[in-house]
Amino acid sequence: xxxxxxVLYSFRRCPYAIRARLAIACSGLPVELREVVLKxxxxxxxxxxxxxxxxxxxxxxxxxxxxxVIDESRDIMRWALRQSDPDNWLCRDNPDLLWQAEGxxxxxxxxxxxxxxxxxxxxxxxxxxQNYYREQCEVTLIKLERLLQQHNFLTxxxxxLADIAIFPFIRQFAHVDRDxxxxxxxPCLQRWLDHHLQSQLFIGVMxxxxxxxxxxxxxxxx
Numbered sequence: 001x002x003x004x005x006x007v008l009y010s011f012r013r014c015p016y017a018i019r020a021r022l023a024i025a026c027s028g029l030p031v032e033l034r035e036v037v038l039k040x041x042x043x044x045x046x047x048x049x050x051x052x053x054x055x056x057x058x059x060x061x062x063x064x065x066x067x068x069v070i071d072e073s074r075d076i077m078r079w080a081l082r083q084s085d086p087d088n089w090l091c092r093d094n095p096d097l098l099w100q101a102e103g104x105x106x107x108x109x110x111x112x113x114x115x116x117x118x119x120x121x122x123x124x125x126x127x128x129x130q131n132y133y134r135e136q137c138e139v140t141l142i143k144l145e146r147l148l149q150q151h152n153f154l155t156x157x158x159x160x161l162a163d164i165a166i167f168p169f170i171r172q173f174a175h176v177d178r179d180x181x182x183x184x185x186x187p188c189l190q191r192w193l194d195h196h197l198q199s200q201l202f203i204g205v206m207x208x209x210x211x212x213x214x215x216x217x218x219x220x221x222x
Contacts (some may be wrong), residue, residue, distance in 0.1 A: 004060060005030050005031050005032045005060070005218075005220065006029075006031045006032070006057055006058060006059045006060060007031065007032045007034060007057070007058040008020070008021070008024065008031040008032065008033050008034065008055060008056070008057050008058075008076075008221065009034050009036050009042070009045040009048075009049075009054055009055060009056040009057075009058075009212075010033055010034065010035060010036065010054055010055050011035070011036050011037075011038055011054045011055075012035065012206065012208060012209070014054050014055070015168030015169045015171070015172050016053075016054065016055060016073040016168075017054045017055040017073065018168040018171075018202075018205065018206075019073055019077060019164055019165050019167070019168050020055040020057070020073045020076040020077060020080075021033075021055075021205040021221070021222075022077075022164050022168075022201060022202065022205055023076065023077035023078075023080045023081055023089070023164060024076070024080045024221065024222065025201055025204060025205050025221070025222040026080070026081070026085075026086065026087055026089065026164075026201060027080040027081055027083060027084040027085065027086075028084055028086070028222070029080055029083060029084060030220050030221070030222070031057070031220070031221050032218045032219065032220060032221070033209060033212075033219050033220070033221035034212035034219070035209040035210060035211055035212050035219075036054055036211070036212065037211045038054075040211070042212060042213070042214065043214075044214065048067075048069050048071075049069055049071040051071055053071070055071070055073055055076055056069065056070070056071045057069070057070040057071070057076045057079065073165075074105065074109070074165065077161065077164070077165065078090075081161070087159065088158070089159065089160050089161045089164060090160075090161060091155070091158075091160055091161070097155045097156060097160060098160075098161070100155050100162070101154070101155050101160045101161045101162035101165075102161075102162075104144075104154055104155075104162040104166060105161070105162055105165045105166065107140060107143075108140070108165065108166045108169055111140065112137060112140040112169065113169060115133055115136040115137045115139075115140075116137055116169060116172060116173055118133040118136075119133035119134050119136075119137055119173070119176060120172070120173075120176050134177075134180075137173060141170075141173075141184075141186055141189060144166070144170070144186075144189055144192075145185075145186045145188050145189045148188035148189055148191075148192050149188050152192075153192070154166065154192075163192075163196070167192075167193065167196045170189065170192075170193050171193060171196075171197065174193060204222060205222070
């Protein structure tokens with residue numbers, strides 16, 4: 001069975017999918033969530049987005065237009081928040097803050113994430129020891145720590161798109177070696193991470209869903 005809502009293909013633990021779900025949950029826009037098992041990706045998702053990565057959002061087709069597909073998590077976040085942004089994550093009253101947020105997200109996605117993958121899966125990258133990749137990650141951690149020394153969130157005392165887009169990746173980094181992370185000299189970053197981990201919004205988007213199969217009953221989210 002299917003619903004008339006947009007369809008979100010997601011994987012619970014993927015940081016890209018987490019941030020997409022966070023934005024959708026904040027917006028309050030209902031979607032049909034289809035939980036994907038990465039080793040058994042559904043044909044419908046692959047047909048919608050041949051890149052075969054989550055998240056993928058499929059917007060309902062109209063009589064005039066075919067279904068629109070959004071398969072970049074940042075674009076899914078913007079799609080949701082441009083329709084409904086009750087917490088002003090897009091900093092509509094301050095374009096400079098949004099510009100700063102976009103720069104931080106860019107560094108996270110194209111610099112930090114590469115080092116994070118090598119730190120987490122260092123066995124696949126034997127050119128350097130794990131500590132080397134962690135030190136590369138720390139270049140970004142130091143920058144975030146300094147920002148959080150100045151205010152409660154990355155771009156000010158108000159949570160913004162940057163916090164929500166980056167938080168799942170810092171969570172992933174911390175999980176590689178929690179003892180090291182919480183003993184490291186990043187008290188502001190640790191506080192910030194714990195704040196997001198303990199939020200009802202995050203707890204809500206981490207609800208477990210069964211693997212979606214063709215013909216299954218629609219699961220609405222949030």
